[in-house]
Amino acid sequence: MKTESALSALNARNLSKRYGGAAGIQAAQNVSLSVAAGETVALLGPSGCGKSTMLRMIAGLEVPDSGTVKVGGRDVTALPPEARHIGLVFQDYALFPHLSVLDNVAYGPRVRGMPRPQAWAQAQDTLELVNLTEFGDRRVTELSGGQAQRVALARALATASPLLLLDEPLSNLDERLRAELRGELRALFARVGAGVLLVTHDQREALALAGRVAVMRAGQIVQQGAARDVFERPATAWVAAFLGQANLWPQPGGMCLLVPEQALTLGEGEAYAVIARQPDDSGETVQVAHPRGTLTLALSARESLHIVEGRLRVQVDEGLIQAVPDDREAANTLI
């Protein structure tokens, strides 16, 4: 445990935050999270569940009602933001309107005492990473949405902090650029060994970047674990549904059967009637009337060929069906 804390980039314990007094909103409640050095953890959860609040508490911008924050093994709960050495990308960017793009990015190194030419060089390198090499002289008010978001990302990266908190850092970028940046970020994180806590609504992004995933719901963490585990074995029906599992069959007794993708084999087994088809960019989504419940399947163009005369042969591997508690209605409080 001692070595773990030494290598831990972030260790947040029991953080709680209520906005606006006793009658206010409980934005976070006893949330514990840790990120090891060199590790990327994705923080997922529906809109308004408290993700940004967590990041702001960890960064020291919001005073938690209770709980402690350790960064690099050091208790920073009482320290101001600047003493925490954390790089933060704000969801709304918060770029400095009075500085050029380059000066925005160089700001972190500058205030930490780096001489100007060196800070500019470092900022220029970071701008290159986000494909904005030639934008250094621009005013930040003259950027497109995606460009501004990349400047915000570059500004946080340029601090070379051992812990990065990224709040939807790529949400306003097109998919190709996002894929490219994902690759570069992964390489960068691996190289510098920074711990990263990433808020994203893009599950592909979470999987591509994060080794571990934490799922929040209404101010609490409902599941945490290796990315693959969480996606493959959601702890509850709510988590499964949130992560995009379409096939949840409610059972009596507050339980629910989860039929994961891997449990389904196409072109084998019985042929069931297809009751709905909806095309999308990677193929189509079809609904199949299985005797135990409706099955929703995302088919690629190739797989669509299996549908013959309005029927699709699907084999459900009963061994892979998981029974999970059905908590989808509970805690659906105002968030």
Place this chain on the structure above:
Amino acid sequence: MKTESALSALNARNLSKRYGGAAGIQAAQNVSLSVAAGETVALLGPSGCGKSTMLRMIAGLEVPDSGTVKVGGRDVTALPPEARHIGLVFQDYALFPHLSVLDNVAYGPRVRGMPRPQAWAQAQDTLELVNLTEFGDRRVTELSGGQAQRVALARALATASPLLLLDEPLSNLDERLRAELRGELRALFARVGAGVLLVTHDQREALALAGRVAVMRAGQIVQQGAARDVFERPATAWVAAFLGQANLWPQPGGMCLLVPEQALTLGEGEAYAVIARQPDDSGETVQVAHPRGTLTLALSARESLHIVEGRLRVQVDEGLIQAVPDDREAANTLI
């Protein structure tokens, strides 16, 4: 043509815009776009290509250097924004900080003369659409990023304008909420028969909502057509790559071979060596050494079972391979 213009929600002709004088940035160059009533058109393109600029010119917030804008068949080029009856969602929301959530949403109906109780009722209905029923009294400074985005969307929808311009309206929402809103928006658009121009970086969203798609690059539209057509038959290698086609084999003479997903059948034909595997949330991405070039394939968990001893059997249907001009290097100017 006459009836077309009568039913047209938007008809923008040859819009051009250069920011910052002669030495500035050509953000749009002779762009023509039309949206029929009841139709949704997705405007796609990389970050900084001029999408928001187009929307701003159409809404009357930016004076085009040249070109005309017709809304509902009426030439509005010289009219101020408020005379155009257009609902616009700003990429950065631009909520009114001094108004409550409900008053923000009721603002449009109110300034168009609707009595207060009625405007509030209508605003409340729209808030329900975006799942913010209970947030009417909140100050907009007390919202999470996704909540603010939904208020911005609701504010534009509440105007019941015949033309809606949506600039990345769902980018800060989690996938489940996004899917839900997509469904509701589609139903709403169909019901009210509004023309919608949608800027999005999410291709699934484009396909799910839009009948037609326009792809912009560096201030110009490079392809426009039915959504399915554009995705299945990109006009150039750049468009194909931008839309996520991974398999583009450069040929001599400035051409390129595009191997679409449908041209590939798994589990048949020869077995090629798998040279890379990368897991993601819907399965994994693998690279296969095909003699004519490297093939990149996104495999679902089910399809991964086809990989046997590091080899994958893939049949490439030569008849489906398309030859497209390779323009990926050109026009890669500062945008």
Place this chain on the structure above:
Amino acid sequence: QTTLTVISHDSFEVDKALVATFEKANSTRVRFVKAGDAGELLNRLILTRRAPLADVVYGLDNSLLPRAREAGVLDAYRSAALKTVPAAYRMDEANGTTLLNTVDYGFVAFNYDRAWFQKAGLALPKTLDDLKSPTYAKLTVVPSPATSSPGLAFLLASVNQYGEAGAWNWWRTARAGGMKVTRGWSDAYYKEFTRNGGKFPIVLSYASSPAAEVFYAEGFNAAKLPEQSPTGNLFLPGSTFLQLEGVGVLKGAKQPALARKFVDFMLSGGVQTDIPTRMWIYPAAAGTKLNPVFKFAQQPAPTAVKPALLARPQRLIDGWVTNVLRR
């Protein structure tokens, strides 16, 4: 209805009821305009002589009259009531044309703080020469001749006493010895005088000031007057100056007839009786009854100032500025 405009210095005040009777009797309205202290008042009249601000002026005094005459801002009018004023207090007797009718008179004089001198156990100065010695100079505050009318009055007295060169010498010595020169009377009296929180127990003010001190003292009771005033007059020979304030008709007045009536009104018994306890000066009309507190305001025997000095006071002020102030 006509309007009569009266311009005056800032200290002018008269019973509202009296004004109302005047207005009623002449079916007119009276507007009062205040224009700074007497010096400023004259300058303003000179500046605006082509389009006069008022019909009648009150508050010009004998030290300003020659300039007023030279600038031609006044019309001649001699009120019949002037006969109630003793000849010694009338202005312009020698010229034959009366521009200003004396309404009141006062004496510019040094005052001292009784309590301070008692406590310090210091004897009072006896002469102006005493006053310029450092012992007393550092106890004295004087409003500036360049910017206040009591200051100018004292300058005239000092030049009258010593001649120009001698006067400059007196002033320079006194200033070197610690005499303070303030801009206006209020500064000297309310800021620098020991009675009011300053550190100078001798101040150039008016001979009537000790009476006012009694009148405005806490718990004043006309029936039970105190033994003595907290301040006293210091009539050093050659230091006092008889100031005669008058009222006259402005050249170019829109209401000359009413203006003359107002001149008469100022010399009438009602106003004359009202004057002393409002403006702390003596009414010019002989035999006007005085409030008993005026027993604290002794009248010095003033030295007559040479008429030549009065003719060009501005020259003396300039001389004082260059020879004393900016040395």
Place this chain on the structure above:
Amino acid sequence: MALLLALPLGRTLAEGGVNLGIWRDPYFLGRLVWTLGQALGTAAVAVAVGGPLAYLLSRWNVPGRAAFLRFLLLPFVTPTLVAVLGLTALLGPQGWITRLTKLDISDGPGLLLLGNLFFNLPVMIRLAHAGFARVPPNLIGAARSLGATGWKAAWTVALPVALPGLAAGFVLVFLYSALSFGLPLTLGGERYSTLEVEIYTLTAYQLRLPEASALIVGQLLLTGAATWAYVTLTRGGAGVTAGRALPPAPPLTRAIIWVLMGGVSLISFAPLLAVVARSVLTSGGLSFSAWQAVLGSADTWALVGNTLRFGVLALIGAVLLGGLHALAAWRARGPTSRVLDGLSLLPLMVSPVSLAVGYLLAYPALSATLPMLIGAYTLLGMPLVTRSLLPALRALPPRTLEAARTLGAGGWTVWRTVTFPLTLPALRGGAALALATVLGEFGATLVLTRPEWATLSTGLYDRLGRPGERNLTEACALATLLLLLAVLAFTLLDGGEGEVT
């Protein structure tokens, strides 16, 4: 503006011609240097003390904050003579503080500088606070998470973003201190008099207009240069004053705020308290007879009524004209905007003494009429409204206004529903300052024409023109009444929220 400013000034200059030879006199060059020096010094101290305090108050809540910000307007209401009374009661040769500390600063320029600060620290703090309150909190958060300490973030982010408000404070303080003449007249003595005092002496007492004109021209060049520098230097600004609740200050910050607030209070409130104290303290000890006399007299209520009536009239004028002026300067683009911006300071750039003379010459018939008087005070209050409102308008995020227009709001509706509510705090603040100016100055420098038009400040000046202790205590009682009236007016102006900025 031409009628109200240029013409009278021109008439003053034309009356006697301009004798520039006076500038060869080292005496007047010395006055020029001193005028500039004391004004710059005052403005610098005001920024150095008021800037940080305004910043802290815009970020943190401490007990007493709201009351402090509101009372801050009081010195501005105070007639110069009352301020002098208060200051000398404390720091004069026999002042309470002087006697306590045995330290007499009444002979040097110290009292004058303190007097300047007494009036002007409040101006600085309020305008700077308005600027800082607009800085989006997330920008500070961003700076700090990037490694900037609290002070560094203030210096590198909040300061540049709030610069227009800060600079407005600086230039106003500079102009007030450079052109004020009441204070140097009474506190400066002969040694520390300023150019304006010399102009006053030359015109009012010596009637040497050519020389005075030369000084006026020189002074105009000085203030013009300052204004030009201000207008060209201030750019940018961002954000709106979002009425969000401020977090309570952490202990150290709270201590700093309290120390600064205490210091400012000592300079700006203590003299007022001294005046209040003087209204009940006589040589014979505690006594309320002055109050009895003042409150018992029907005249007093007439004074209060007039003060309010004229004050409100001038306030309406100042808010209307100043508001329109700010709107015009905001709407205009490029150089026009800058010229309009600078013009708004014109009433503060020209010497009030020369203006007064100009009025006499240009409008002899009007010079002592009520409309002229109200016009003049409108003109004095206007710059304060413009200076508060303009930075707020310029900081409005353009997208917010655009959003309103796309939602169907026409120009006027946008103004009514978005622009106005978002800039209301600034407008209120400017209005409060303007009202303060008018309440305190009304009828004191320009001369009222009828006894029944007398205001509190004229009543007060009348009493200070007569000898006798009772006059002094009654003057102090009237001053106290004026202050109470002002507190009431400000409370009404800011809707009782204590948040006028």
